[in-house]
Amino acid sequence: MLDLEPQRRAKFPGGTVLVYPRADAELVASDWIASAIGAAIDDRGQAVVGLATGSTPIPVYEHLVSLRTSGKLPFDFKSVITYNLDEYYPMSPTDPNSYRAFMDKHLFRRVGLAANRTHVLDGTVPEAYTQHHASDFDRWIAADGGLDLQLLGLGRNGHIGFNEPSDLTVEVALALPTRLVELHPTTRSDAIKDFGTEFDVPRRALTMGIASILAARSILVLAFGSNKADAVAESLMGTMTARMPGSLLQSVARKVTWLVDAESAAKLF
Numbered sequence: 001m002l003d004l005e006p007q008r009r010a011k012f013p014g015g016t017v018l019v020y021p022r023a024d025a026e027l028v029a030s031d032w033i034a035s036a037i038g039a040a041i042d043d044r045g046q047a048v049v050g051l052a053t054g055s056t057p058i059p060v061y062e063h064l065v066s067l068r069t070s071g072k073l074p075f076d077f078k079s080v081i082t083y084n085l086d087e088y089y090p091m092s093p094t095d096p097n098s099y100r101a102f103m104d105k106h107l108f109r110r111v112g113l114a115a116n117r118t119h120v121l122d123g124t125v126p127e128a129y130t131q132h133h134a135s136d137f138d139r140w141i142a143a144d145g146g147l148d149l150q151l152l153g154l155g156r157n158g159h160i161g162f163n164e165p166s167d168l169t170v171e172v173a174l175a176l177p178t179r180l181v182e183l184h185p186t187t188r189s190d191a192i193k194d195f196g197t198e199f200d201v202p203r204r205a206l207t208m209g210i211a212s213i214l215a216a217r218s219i220l221v222l223a224f225g226s227n228k229a230d231a232v233a234e235s236l237m238g239t240m241t242a243r244m245p246g247s248l249l250q251s252v253a254r255k256v257t258w259l260v261d262a263e264s265a266a267k268l269f
């Protein structure tokens with residue numbers, strides 16, 4: 001285990017917050033994931049891990065790859081099963097902007113994870129079949145024994161996965177399953193950096209549901225930089241509301257840990 005002391009540690013309605021300089025937080029996150037995988041394998045013989053995309057986890061995956069290359073991981077990826085949070089729709093897995101391609105590039109290929117153990121929602125299923133596929137995804141997770149750990153990023157608008165802000169009641173939002181969704185304008189605008197123009201950014205996506213995420217045995221949220229400060233503060237200590245999906249984590253706060261930096265934590269203290 002890494003022995004890095006956080007600059008601050010505090011409990012909020014949305015979970016336990018550890019503040020680190022960003023580079024340290026990335027190391028702590030990779031160590032955290034490795035420990036959770038090791039513990040799950042010790043307990044049940046396999047680890048089921050929910051993974052995230054976006055720019056935030058890239059260095060964390062890089063560290064995990066280095067830990068494996070240097071022989072510091074106490075487990076083999078043969079005992080690991082992964083489920084990703086989301087995928088654009090429609091989207092081919094061979095498109096460089098697909099989350100399947102992202103995960104292959106940053107993690108799966110580099111740690112030798114077999115394709116039938118890495119599950120990313122399929123952006124090529126026929127439209128009429130999307131609900132069926134999404135429900136299958138939730139069934140696969142359950143059949144594998146549920147998620148041991150879910151890694152989460154946070155959108156600027158507070159989205160988790162692609163569960164976007166909405167006017168739903170908290171009760172309905174907490175029960176949302178994996179499904180096809182419309183992307184929020186802020187999310188689409190943030191994705192222009194990847195797709196080139198707004199026109200090229202998909203309008204829809206498949207996302208793991210709020211209920212599916214909250215069912216994980218533990219949840220690790222990563223949020224860095226001043227552009228996340230509002231979403232971090234509202235999620236951790238604002239009213240629980242579907243308008244700020246990150247705030248729905250308050251319903252399972254005792255199993256949620258947030259790794260943040262001073263910039264994203266600026267409105268917390």
Ligand code: GLP
Pocket residue numbers: 052053054055056057085086152153154155156160161162187
């Ligand atoms: C995308 C992903 C989210 C991610 C978010 C934040 O929308 N679907 O899962 O958390 O972006 O992205 P970034 O880490 O680049 O700020």
